[in-house]
Amino acid sequence: MRRPKLMIIGGSAGSLQVILGILPVIHPEFPVPILIILHRNSVFESNLEELLASRTQALIKEVEEKEPILPGAIYIAPADYHVLIEADHTFSLDYSERVNFSRPSIDVTFRCAGDVYGADLICLLLSGGNADGVEGLQYVKGRGGIVVVQDPATAEVSYMPQHAVNQVAVDFLVPAEDLPAFLKGLATWPPA
Amino acid sequence: MITSIRYEELDILLNDLFTRYGYDFTEYSRASLQRRVQRLFTLDKFPSFAEFRHRLQNDPLYFRRFVEEITVNVTEMLRDPSFYRTLRTSILPVLATYPFIRIWHAGCSTGEEVYSMAIILKEAGLLHKSLLYGTDINPLVIEKARKGIFPVSQMQKYSENYIQSGGIQDFSAYYTANYHLAKFDTSLTGKMIFSTHNLVSDSSFNEFQLILCRNVLIYFERNLQSKVFKIFDYSLENFGYLALGSKESLRFSPIADRYRQIGKEKIWRKVHEAT
Numbered sequence: 001m002r003r004p005k006l007m008i009i010g011g012s013a014g015s016l017q018v019i020l021g022i023l024p025v026i027h028p029e030f031p032v033p034i035l036i037i038l039h040r041n042s043v044f045e046s047n048l049e050e051l052l053a054s055r056t057q058a059l060i061k062e063v064e065e066k067e068p069i070l071p072g073a074i075y076i077a078p079a080d081y082h083v084l085i086e087a088d089h090t091f092s093l094d095y096s097e098r099v100n101f102s103r104p105s106i107d108v109t110f111r112c113a114g115d116v117y118g119a120d121l122i123c124l125l126l127s128g129g130n131a132d133g134v135e136g137l138q139y140v141k142g143r144g145g146i147v148v149v150q151d152p153a154t155a156e157v158s159y160m161p162q163h164a165v166n167q168v169a170v171d172f173l174v175p176a177e178d179l180p181a182f183l184k185g186l187a188t189w190p191p192a
Numbered sequence: 193m194i195t196s197i198r199y200e201e202l203d204i205l206l207n208d209l210f211t212r213y214g215y216d217f218t219e220y221s222r223a224s225l226q227r228r229v230q231r232l233f234t235l236d237k238f239p240s241f242a243e244f245r246h247r248l249q250n251d252p253l254y255f256r257r258f259v260e261e262i263t264v265n266v267t268e269m270l271r272d273p274s275f276y277r278t279l280r281t282s283i284l285p286v287l288a289t290y291p292f293i294r295i296w297h298a299g300c301s302t303g304e305e306v307y308s309m310a311i312i313l314k315e316a317g318l319l320h321k322s323l324l325y326g327t328d329i330n331p332l333v334i335e336k337a338r339k340g341i342f343p344v345s346q347m348q349k350y351s352e353n354y355i356q357s358g359g360i361q362d363f364s365a366y367y368t369a370n371y372h373l374a375k376f377d378t379s380l381t382g383k384m385i386f387s388t389h390n391l392v393s394d395s396s397f398n399e400f401q402l403i404l405c406r407n408v409l410i411y412f413e414r415n416l417q418s419k420v421f422k423i424f425d426y427s428l429e430n431f432g433y434l435a436l437g438s439k440e441s442l443r444f445s446p447i448a449d450r451y452r453q454i455g456k457e458k459i460w461r462k463v464h465e466a467t
């Protein structure tokens with residue numbers, strides 16, 4: 001297994017705390033770019049970037065259209081747009097219909113990234129109360145990507161990760177408290 | 193297993209369509225196009241890419257459906273209320289000084305953006321001396337825009353947007369509800385001209401004080417964005433305004449150095465003519 005070239009983290013209800021726990025291990029020299037697709041609610045809509053930036057030395061950045069995907073950055077999907085990925089590893093934004101009642105939709109980005117990155121992709125699905133992301137994980141898996149799911153037993157809302165476990169041949173099932181160590185391990189991937 | 197349209201196949205298709213119909217999608221961002229074309233291919237149950245390609249080449253009516261389906265026509269009234277608030281407070285007072293106001297909504301989809309503009313112009317006492325041009329590549333959405341009929345189910349949301357944009361009237365006074373449809377007032381429609389116009393191939397058709405092109409350029413590659421910016425620049429009077437979608441920017445465009453951004457909204461003012 002080569003080290004992945006992109007990690008995408010998808011999360012919904014109950015995932016913010018987990019993400020805040022992961023962020024401190026991501027430093028500016030982290031070799032894998034990270035993209036976070038979070039179903040936002042208006043409560044933390046406006047200061048989400050600030051909140052995330054307070055937990056890491058790495059650059060937190062809202063995705064901009066046509067921007068190249070580079071290591072050392074943690075990209076956040078903007079509210080109300082789907083994030084797509086082009087063959088030349090740049091981002092596109094899309095304002096088409098909601099998918100699974102969501103925009104951004106985790107499925108949309110997982111799929112699109114699966115097409116472009118194939119086996120060089122790692123996707124992590126966290127806590128959530130809807131099935132967005134599950135189909136995308138299946139697709140990523142079919143293209144040789146690595147699929148990681150938060151252990152539903154450790155999820156604030158287990159519906160989303162549980163669905164994933166039921167439907168996808170998950171590569172790694174990781175309890176919330178072990179996720180920071182798991183991500184840290186990506187820097188020295190593959191595990192010895 | 194559903195066949196998926198590969199990027200190489202997509203390119204073949206785009207070349208066909210350009211040669212056969214003169215519609216050039218080759219400089220559109222591929223990721224979105226791929227999703228839309230894939231969706232249509234699946235929806236219409238084609239057994240193979242070859243059959244899909246053949247149908248597109250030989251059936252102009254089906255090509256029309258293609259244009260209708262691959263364009264992303266999602267829109268909303270008074271989307272981004274703070275944008276409309278800035279129009280009300282900072283832009284309309286300047287436009288008010290002109291004897292006649294011409295506004296172009298490029299890529300207006302079903303017209304919600306144009307009706308939103310008409311409402312705030314009316315409230316500023318400017319609608320009587322304004323003309324709003326709404327254009328889009330998709331003829332179907334232009335037909336809908338002309339009718340000014342939108343689902344009643346959206347009105348609650350639009351009314352909230354309206355209040356957040358600084359509206360103080362009763363939003364429901366602008367339409368008549370009939371079952372599940374809301375028909376907007378003819379006093380608004382009367383100031384609008386809708387027409388198809390393709391930003392890729394058609395040229396400038398008038399001079400404007402304000403051009404809005406929101407959530408259209410995200411679907412174009414940089415090169416095409418630049419071409420379209422030049423059309424807008426050419427179509428904009430000196431000291432006119434260009435408004436983009438909330439995630440779009442003039443920053444990387446060839447015309448950027450002659451434009452100045454207004455506050456934090458995606459509105460730029462043309463401060464110099466091209467030399």
Ligand SMILES: C[S@@+](CC[C@H](N)C(=O)[O-])C[C@H]1O[C@@H](n2cnc3c(N)ncnc32)[C@H](O)[C@@H]1O
Pocket residue numbers: 095263264265266267268271298299300301302305327328329330333389390391392405406407408411437
């Ligand atoms: C997402 S909608 C934006 C509607 C509205 N401006 C808004 O922001 O809510 C994008 C629109 O751009 C139109 N469009 C795409 N390509 C175009 C072209 N080459 N020329 C004109 N309009 C185009 C589509 O048909 C679609 O209606």
